[in-house]
Amino acid sequence: MQLKLTVPFNLDLSVSCGQSFRWRKINGFWYAPVGDSVWKVKQEGDTLFYEGASDADIIRYFGLDIPLDDILQDIDRDELIHSAVASCRGLRLHRQPPFECLISYICATCANIPGIQLRVENLAKMYGRELKSDGMTFYTFPNPEDLACESPENVRLCKVGYRDKYICGAAAYAAENPQWAADIFSMSYADAKRELTSLSGVGQKVADCVLLFAFEKYEAVPIDVWMERIFRTRYLGSEKKLSYEKAAGYAREHFGRYAGYAQEYLFAEREILAKKGE
DNA sequence: CAGGTC
DNA sequence: ACTGG
8 A cells, every 4th residue: 555645754763763662674664563463664755655554544653644844833943943853854753552652661761762672572572462474473562451460570571670560550550441541532631641640650751751652742741861951951051950840841831832742853863962062 | 871760 | 670782
C-alpha cells in the first residue's frame, strides 16, 4: 500500500528521535510490531509505502491528521526553536498504544535509549506473541493481563531491575481498569497527570511522556536532564538546577498550548545544542 | 554514568 | 538502587 503525503512528514526523524522504542531500520524499511501486526514502512519523497497497516492506521499512528504547519508556526517563538523547527521539520509525535507507552517510560528511568529499547524488547520477547515478517521474528507488546498475573521476580528476568514492581503494579492497574485509557483521554491534562502519577514508579517525567506520546496532551512537557539544561542555560540563564515545575511551567508560558511539541523539537536537536556548550 | 522515583 | 552501553 502507499499514500501520497500532502503534509510535511519525516519518517526517519519521527521514528528515531526517541519517542518510541521498537522501530528498526532493515534494508531501507522501518519495521515495528504495532498492535497485533508488524508494520513495514518506507518514505520516498512525499510517498509512504507500507505493509501490515491500513491507511487509517498509518494516518492515526503517525498523526498525519494533525495540522503540523500550524503547530510549528505557533511554537516558533525564538531563535533556538526556530532553528530546531528548520532542521527537524516533519518530525511528528506518534499516537502510541497507551499501555506499551506507559510501561516503556517506566523502563526509561535512569537508562539511556539503547537500554530502554533492550528492556522493552525483553518484555515483549518474554510475554508477547511471536510475529513473522520477511523471515524475521518480532514480538507484540504484552497486554496488561499478560503482565498483571506475573510476579515481580519473573518480570525482573527481563533485566528491568528495580522497575519490576512498578511494571507489575501498572499492569494490574490497567488490567483491573480496562477503561483506564479512555478515561485518561477524556480527562484534562491536570487530572490525567494526577491519575498517572498515582501509580508507583510514575513520577512527573514519566507521566508527561505518556500523556504527550500516547494521549495527545500537548501541554505535557517532559523535563529530562537535557531539557532542564536547555531551559536553564538557553532560556532562563539560571545558575542552579531548575525545578521540574519551573522548567515545564516556563515552557508552557513561553511556547503556548503546543509546548510539548516544542519540547520534542528541542529534544531532537539536543546533540547539536550540547556541542554548542553548556 | 544514563530520558527519575520512592 | 538494577543493569548495560
